[in-house]
Amino acid sequence: MRIFNYAWVCIVALLISSCNKKEEKMNFEVFETSASGNSLTKITEFKASDSLVNITLKPEETLQTISGFGGAFTESSAYLLNKLSKKNRDTILKAYFAKDGARYSLTRTHMNSCDFSLSNYSYTPVEGDKNLEHFTIEEDKDDLIPMIKDALAVSEDGFNIFASPWTAAPWMKDNNKWVGGKLLPEYYDTWALFFSKYIEAYKSEGIDIWGFTVENEPHGNGNNWESMHFSPKEMTDFVEFHLGPKLEADGYGDKIILGYDQNREGLKEWVDEMYRDEASSKYFDGTAIHWYESTYDYFPEALQYAHNKAPDKYLIETEGCIDSQVPVWKDDAWYWKKEATDWGYDWREPEKKYLHPKYAPVNRYARDIIGCLNNWVDGWVDWNMVLDRQGGPNWFENWCVAPVIVDPDNDEVYFTPLYYTMAHFSKYIRPSAKVIMHNNSDESLMATAAKNPDGSIVVVLFNETETPKTINLSLHENTLDFAIDAKAIQTIVIPN
Template sequence: MVYEMMAVKKYIQLVFCFAVIGFVACNKPKQRVVTVYETSAGGHSLTQVQTVASKEYEIKLTVDTTVEYQTITGIGGSFTEATAQVLSALSDDKRQEVLNAYFGSEGAQYSLTRTHMGSCDFSLTNYSYAAIAGDKHLDHFSIKEDLNDLIPLILDAQNSSETGFKIIASPWTAPPWMKDNNSYVGGKLRDEYQESYAQLFVKYLDAYKKKGIDIWGLTVVNEPHGNGNNWESMHFSPDEMTSFVRDVLGPTLEKSGWNHIKILGYDQNRAGLDEWTQSMYANQENAKYFSGTAIHWYESTFKVFEKSLQRAHVKAPDKYLIQTEACVDSEVPHWRDDAWYWKKEATDWGWDWAPEDQKEWHPKYSPVHRYARDIIGCLNNWVDGWVDWNMVLNKQGGPNWFKNWCVAPVIVDTEAGEVYYTPLYNIMVHFSKFIRPGAKRIHWEHQDSDLLVTAVRNPDTSLAVVVFNPSQTSKVFQLKVAGVEQVIRISKNALQTIVIKTNQRYES
């Protein structure tokens, strides 16, 4: 009876095909549609460019969808008090425009974000959720400092996003009274306040949940090596952080019903990654509560530290490896000057302050090149999430209580109410919009020494191939993937995202 029903169903389908679009169309194979977007120093800005009709090419780029690597968690940027304050200076329409640009279906569609717990350098002043000294049980815990800026910003971003996004929360320090130096800057957590510090996370998760915000993951503290005693910080050694998570924070979250929250260890520069993962993943007991590792890019303006990333993956192949912070620092942004972002004129902290044996790690660089190279390099070496720092800053590169001015992909003239989408915004879109959560990184090969490439297969079966050409010569390559053989030209000094989708009209 079942077989008879199936036969009837198939007969009806065939009759429909003959009657409506003909037998040939019903049995056509799936066809692939190739769309190419380019951002370039020459003026393209997420511009859709035409593929090349010629069969002549210099380079063959082959993508193999059968060879898979890590699953992508997400790509995005960070909610900070500075960003919230700058956006509040805009009209309601302009503010919503920026939120749509980051989270809307026509925008970047950020899928992974970060925010700070308590104050950070990109706050207006120092503050803590547990401000009263000696309040060991956190009876006076309050997120009142976030009620007028951070929380409304996150809620509005959630309302602007159709697909949603994950949030990682990071404290820059424990409340000063919990530390051995009684200061926001530097010092270590005192042993007698470890339980209190763990409860701070629970109180925070509860409070944000009540406001309609679900936190996906936590880091124990931002930059446990410190930051030269400049702004909010708290020091941990690898073993100290591991024991705190293993013996205090992990069990506390578990007992409080927050055991699904992802705990990411470390949260600083990649050059120190080996030492931290060695402690975190030394044995199953140590690793139990760690969901993964968080890293930053500030150790160098060009090095990706591929070997360290690879070793971290080998030590814990089932754990997350997420880039949680990156920005162009120590440079007052150039207002509406797209060309500057493509030039090797930016410097970072290491240009002036790096030890002599590491000065070579900090040459001047092009901001666009740094972003594109780093995201591609990270993805190609097992990083599954990449999070930028401030989404929006003012023309000065703040506000920032420490005057630690930085660049954001979107800059606002708060006096004139004008918004400038820098080329860095376009670079982020090339990745965040087309590489979606749940995507699988896939294998590729080519023989050109200039081109940097990464590729994924998204959950909707679309393919995204990102190609960066930092050279001063345009390139013509043949892309071969999933039955497609397409010739494409990439401009000099340009980034492309090539999206390959199945044309559903041809499906039988």
């Protein structure tokens, strides 16, 4: 009898142990940002709804490798940080880069001035200086470089920085102006040297540059602020015969070169030229894209085409923001309502105006990032990290919205819902994560999923509808049951 009892106890103990192990595998955390008031809030209690969504994860079917998420260092953002108290300045930098913040991992900055600068300036102020003997980044040393260095000090994981020029100095261009025009052929080698000089100058400041986009918005920007035009062939020739060889010769052949760097319409024409043959493809490491073509369409067909043209290259969204819009101050509800307008709402040609209806800013961010991740994009970079209540400073008065808005006169900071929307991705999906396949039974609920290098799996959901949804999520033999609120974005973290 004692033997029987002992055996029975052992069987029960094994069953309990087995159950505990299974329960351990099913641990998960849910973080939600919603129109109802959550801001990356950890959710532990869920209300069931009549709308059931079944999601099945397939971690063994991997897609692209994530390069990162983040925002841009601009002179405007850096200038504003320097006008705040040290406490608020540090709060913002930690919110973006610290381990308990958004953990930005991929960032951008501008070479020479851009519209989000205080004025027009160039690192090459001396006309005719073909050898760039007077090259200087002195203009960046008051605001921009200190912001980058302080962000690097805050970040435990570090982050990559790529730089983008809006224009060469006017003396290198055929129209001798900051706006519009083309780079004169006689300065192609000088302009390639400019990139090499920039790497050296920033390295001397303790900042390592990961790579470049060749030109911000090579189609121009309506000739409103700093710009320089390239056709696909002109940019490809510049990279193949000048920039790529120059960086290689100077020992910077490992620096990333991203071509294009504008909206997704016309993407086919650009990648066809960039990757026209082995010689041109050698120097392009990937393609950069923006989102301003539409407030709701993320152009999956164009993204698929770009990936298929160069499946082993980067495909990175390098700029997106709520454009041509003055920020709304301390009113979270506005960011969830379809009240924002952009440049296309007023100025787009009639046959394409349908791409620019009124929209909700959170929806635009969440929809585009998830849509990009589900169509081979491996990195997503926001525009300005910090702007003021006017949506600047911007020398052209091209007002925009940033995730963090400040009032420097009163030393106030407002973390908009856009900050939390970005953090749903950047904080939890880490560099070198692999996007994984999934099945989703509800087309009205957007979903994407990735497996991190540490083995954890992250799922991001976006419920744009007015209806809460119950989620049944399957991973191998495990099932997780939870719910997402109406008008909400949610990150689910399943530890390894």
